[in-house]
Amino acid sequence: MSTTVTTPIGNVEPAPKPRTNYLTNGHTLRSWLLTEDHKRIAILYLISVSFFFMLGGSFAGMIRWELTSPAGNILESDAYNRVFTAHGAIMVFLFLLVAVPAVLGNFCLPLMIGAKDLAFPRINLLSWYLYTAAGTLVLISVISGGVDAGWTFYTPYSSLYSNSNVSLCLVGVFIGGFSSITTGVNFIATVHRMRAPGMTWFRMPLFVWAHYATGIIMMLGTPVVAITLLCVIFERTFQLPIFSPELGGDPVLFQHMFWFYSHPAVYIMVLPSFGVISEVITAFSRKRVFGYHFIAFSSLAIAFLGFLVWGHHMFVSSQSMYQGVAFSLITFLLAVPSAIKVFNWTATMWKGNIHLNSPMIYAIGFMGLFLIGGLTGLFLACMGTDVHLTATYFIVAHFHYVMVGGTVMGFLAGLHFWWPKMTGKLFNDNVARWNAIVVFLGFNLTFFPQFILGWLGMPRRYHYYYFAPEYQPFNIMSTLGATVLGVGFIVPVFYLITSLFKGKPAGDNPWGAHGLEWQTTSPPPTENFYYDPIVTDDVYDYDPVAEHEQFLEKQRQLGAHA
Ligand code: HEM
Numbered sequence: 283m284s285t286t287v288t289t290p291i292g293n294v295e296p297a298p299k300p301r302t303n304y305l306t307n308g309h310t311l312r313s314w315l316l317t318e319d320h321k322r323i324a325i326l327y328l329i330s331v332s333f334f335f336m337l338g339g340s341f342a343g344m345i346r347w348e349l350t351s352p353a354g355n356i357l358e359s360d361a362y363n364r365v366f367t368a369h370g371a372i373m374v375f376l377f378l379l380v381a382v383p384a385v386l387g388n389f390c391l392p393l394m395i396g397a398k399d400l401a402f403p404r405i406n407l408l409s410w411y412l413y414t415a416a417g418t419l420v421l422i423s424v425i426s427g428g429v430d431a432g433w434t435f436y437t438p439y440s441s442l443y444s445n446s447n448v449s450l451c452l453v454g455v456f457i458g459g460f461s462s463i464t465t466g467v468n469f470i471a472t473v474h475r476m477r478a479p480g481m482t483w484f485r486m487p488l489f490v491w492a493h494y495a496t497g498i499i500m501m502l503g504t505p506v507v508a509i510t511l512l513c514v515i516f517e518r519t520f521q522l523p524i525f526s527p528e529l530g531g532d533p534v535l536f537q538h539m540f541w542f543y544s545h546p547a548v549y550i551m552v553l554p555s556f557g558v559i560s561e562v563i564t565a566f567s568r569k570r571v572f573g574y575h576f577i578a579f580s581s582l583a584i585a586f587l588g589f590l591v592w593g594h595h596m597f598v599s600s601q602s603m604y605q606g607v608a609f610s611l612i613t614f615l616l617a618v619p620s621a622i623k624v625f626n627w628t629a630t631m632w633k634g635n636i637h638l639n640s641p642m643i644y645a646i647g648f649m650g651l652f653l654i655g656g657l658t659g660l661f662l663a664c665m666g667t668d669v670h671l672t673a674t675y676f677i678v679a680h681f682h683y684v685m686v687g688g689t690v691m692g693f694l695a696g697l698h699f700w701w702p703k704m705t706g707k708l709f710n711d712n713v714a715r716w717n718a719i720v721v722f723l724g725f726n727l728t729f730f731p732q733f734i735l736g737w738l739g740m741p742r743r744y745h746y747y748y749f750a751p752e753y754q755p756f757n758i759m760s761t762l763g764a765t766v767l768g769v770g771f772i773v774p775v776f777y778l779i780t781s782l783f784k785g786k787p788a789g790d791n792p793w794g795a796h797g798l799e800w801q802t803t804s805p806p807p808t809e810n811f812y813y814d815p816i817v818t819d820d821v822y823d824y825d826p827v828a829e830h831e832q833f834l835e836k837q838r839q840l841g842a843h844a
């Protein structure tokens with residue numbers, strides 16, 4: 283057994299279990315809106331990010347609809363700019379950067395290290411309010427006329443020329459940045475200060491390592507983008523000479539500052555999912571993670587190296603060839619820790635007792651999609667190929683493979699994995715498994731054709747392509763795929779919500795997984811554990827044969843599918 287919870291010496295009688303858990307401990311709206319419980323805050327985040335995901339998704343639908351015809355006659359060019367900007371900005375700033383750390387990280391991190399809460403519970407609540415304020419401002423900017431500068435807000439267009447709601451949207455993103463910084467600080471302080479007795483650094487679950495590394499990026503990187511966006515606002519408002527050549531500024535400076543944050547930020551999006559995948563893969567292979575230390579340290583390596591590669595977004599923006607070579611080399615280096623993770627997950631599954639429950643299907647899907655996303659990143663890290671591919675649909679395909687294939691699949695894997703813990707209810711795993719397969723197929727049908735489109739030369743951010751009607755079949759495939767994918771994202775809303783009312787009770791540990799979070803009740807009590815946990819064993823200490831039998835038995839009892 284790993285990570286056992288034991289009663290403190292001298293306290294042999296188990297204390298009576300209180301009747302309330304974190305969900306039933308107060309039913310008023312006030313008790314939710316003023317809560318300092320990390321688990322409730324995670325639920326607030328879950329509701330908010332789901333809303334923005336659906337909203338961002340509907341804009342994606344409009345993009346795909348427009349591109350089914352080469353003539354560009356559904357949306358005006360101006361409207362199209364606003365639609366893809368809304369899609370990108372909402373998805374990146376209000377979903378991808380937030381979903382896994384703020385929902386799953388918030389919920390699980392304290393439980394996994396045996397803490398009662400995060401280190402700063404009030405700041406955690408503040409973080410959700412900042413996020414909500416950010417989301418509201420972005421929403422207002424989109425509804426009241428829209429923003430057309432693209433999610434990267436490249437200057438001087440965003441700073442001098444655009445007459446859309448750029449400033450308001452940037453204020454929103456700026457405030458959202460503080461929400462991210464506070465989350466990062468909270469994770470780092472919690473991991474340093476709040477671990478239960480016996481929870482040494484190398485007994486921490488890899489999910490915790492991943493969130494620790496993410497916290498470092500959030501804390502060090504986010505201030506840079508916040509200042510950058512503030513500079514754009516100042517330039518727009520007061521005509522300060524920062525980025526616009528007319529005023530004496532430097533437009534490329536913006537790109538340096540933006541990508542100095544935004545490349546590391548792609549790892550804010552995907553490192554937490556790496557953590558989820560490590561947990562899910564061991565739990566459903568009934569095997570200790572292969573190369574625990576390598577996976578833990580690769581998270582730190584990614585956090586560090588991620589700050590050194592921003593120039594790979596700027597190979598064609600006047601940077602010198604020598605600079606380009608350096609950025610290209612370091613980018614290739616950065617692929618190494620990512621690859622280590624994928625190899626080690628594969629080795630973990632090797633000769634394991636694999637159970638294809640829905641979280642595992644999402645995790646395996648994640649590995650396939652992230653692999654394609656990462657490998658195509660190497661095409662782009664290579665200056666020669668990047669000159670041909672940059673600003674084409676190849677880029678769009680690459681970052682959707684990593685951001686949707688990585689972050690969204692990781693989020694779904696984790697949400698399904700911990701749903702029984704969060705709600706105390708089992709969902710219909712059979713439906714969920716089929717849905718995971720639909721998501722995987724829909725995803726590939728949507729984004730694979732975009733690699734081909736990019737290779738053929740279709741530029742991104744155009745609302746027509748009548749000059750090249752041969753792009754149309756691939757665009758139609760992509761739109762069909764997006765429709766399938768849309769269904770795959772909506773169905774879980776139904777079976778998860780249904781489970782709240784009709785689901786069987788989950789029990790403490792429905793998957794037979796290791797880790798402290800599975801040793802408390804589902805849903806956990808407000809204080810997380812009835813006893814102070816003491817950790818006496820290593821993490822992921824699975825005994826493959828015995829555990830396999832136990833797992834099957836447990837699933838049989840629960841009437842779920844093993
Ligand atoms: C092995 C890992 C990766 C490598 C080698 C890599 C490489 C690259 C390169 C060189 C570019 C610039 C291409 C260009 O603009 O011409 C790029 C773009 C991009 N990548 Fe990656 N990448 C990797 C992983 C990721 C991950 C994990 C994410 C997100 C979770 C990501 C998100 C993006 C985004 C958002 C862009 C384009 C941004 C834009 O122009 O709108 N990449 N990648």
Ligand SMILES: [Cu+2]
Nearest residue numbers: 545592594595
């Ligand atoms: Cu990058």
